[in-house]
Amino acid sequence: MPCTSRLSFLDRYLTLWIFMAMGAGVLAGTVFPALPAGLNSLSIGHTNIPIALGLICMMYPPLARVKYEELPAVFNDRKVLLSSLIQNWLIGPVLMFVLAVVFLQDEPAYMTGLILIGLARCIAMVIVWNQLAEGDNQYAAGLVAFNSIFQLAFFSLYAWFFISALPAWLGMGNQTLDIPFATVFESVALYLGVPFLAGYLSRKYLRPYKGAAWYDDTFLPRIAPVTLIALLATIAAMFSLKGNMLLTLPLDALRIALPLSIYFVLMFGISFACSYWTKTDYPRATAVAFTAASNNFELAIAVAIATFGLSSPVAFATVIGPLVEVPVLIALVGVALRWRAKFFNPERA
Numbered sequence: 001m002p003c004t005s006r007l008s009f010l011d012r013y014l015t016l017w018i019f020m021a022m023g024a025g026v027l028a029g030t031v032f033p034a035l036p037a038g039l040n041s042l043s044i045g046h047t048n049i050p051i052a053l054g055l056i057c058m059m060y061p062p063l064a065r066v067k068y069e070e071l072p073a074v075f076n077d078r079k080v081l082l083s084s085l086i087q088n089w090l091i092g093p094v095l096m097f098v099l100a101v102v103f104l105q106d107e108p109a110y111m112t113g114l115i116l117i118g119l120a121r122c123i124a125m126v127i128v129w130n131q132l133a134e135g136d137n138q139y140a141a142g143l144v145a146f147n148s149i150f151q152l153a154f155f156s157l158y159a160w161f162f163i164s165a166l167p168a169w170l171g172m173g174n175q176t177l178d179i180p181f182a183t184v185f186e187s188v189a190l191y192l193g194v195p196f197l198a199g200y201l202s203r204k205y206l207r208p209y210k211g212a213a214w215y216d217d218t219f220l221p222r223i224a225p226v227t228l229i230a231l232l233a234t235i236a237a238m239f240s241l242k243g244n245m246l247l248t249l250p251l252d253a254l255r256i257a258l259p260l261s262i263y264f265v266l267m268f269g270i271s272f273a274c275s276y277w278t279k280t281d282y283p284r285a286t287a288v289a290f291t292a293a294s295n296n297f298e299l300a301i302a303v304a305i306a307t308f309g310l311s312s313p314v315a316f317a318t319v320i321g322p323l324v325e326v327p328v329l330i331a332l333v334g335v336a337l338r339w340r341a342k343f344f345n346p347e348r349a
Helices: 002-006 014-031 034-041 049-065 068-076 078-104 108-119 126-132 137-169 181-210 212-240 249-277 282-293 297-308 313-343
Strands: none
Touching: 014 034, 014 212, 014 313, 034 212, 049 137, 049 181, 049 212, 049 297, 068 078, 068 137, 068 181, 078 108, 078 137, 078 249, 078 282, 108 137, 108 249, 108 297, 108 313, 126 137, 126 282, 126 313, 137 181, 137 282, 137 297, 181 212, 181 297, 212 297, 212 313, 249 282, 249 313, 282 313, 297 313
16 A cells, blocks of 8 residues: 555554563563553542553544644534444444443443543544545644544543443443543543643644744654554553563453454444535545544543543553554545545545
């Protein structure tokens, strides 16, 4: 696939880096038994200070890249906006909930982690996938910004509904983990609100002060690797607490990976089918599809850690998210380009 060369060296081998971070974490936790206890001791309440800093740093670069000034263009396109809203905030969470119940009902902690991934809509890597598939960058940026705002307003409510209220109504209350509403709200405000504000202020004030060319061509490329470094550090820290699960890790990871893979493929297919049916052109259809199929695994990891703890199986389930999403979405880039040639043409409006 020729366009794959647009990915940076770090992004192209993200799956490999994640595997290496997992292995390094397990090795460190085994060789240095005092490391997990020491890491857990650096906490205030439910918040682990080093992990909190790492997760905030992880979120900042993609949020500094968002073109907040282009939101009006998305809001004016009611067809695309409505389609994205339905896919991201109705179909996606419901589909992930169903898959979590079907595949992991006997493992309530893993089920909760999977549901959290489904509730955390994509705000970062979708820009990479959209660019590789030659989608509309303006629409991708606008939808990413909208998802960020929507998550700040409604993620806590969604988490309470899908993880506490809905399972109880369906008679599954004894197999689910209860999440205090206030705890989730505090987690979202810290891990999404702080970097969101920092990203918005950077674009609003730093970009005009230093110049658009410097901000876009120098500043953003320099801070981009921070996301990957912070993500890998978090994964290594989490797996340093999982040394005793080394033998069971492959089976557990596969059980979580299967419904995740089904979710990504189904969301992608549903989104493209809706765009084809509504006669949306390929660039906009691609932006909507990758926004719907991707997930903000940084936020899911952050909420899982803050709510259930760094060494919890819920956090372990959420960290499988990027491990599965990266290779699946890269494969779907090729699918999108093939569908463009087969189903879309320049005359579609």
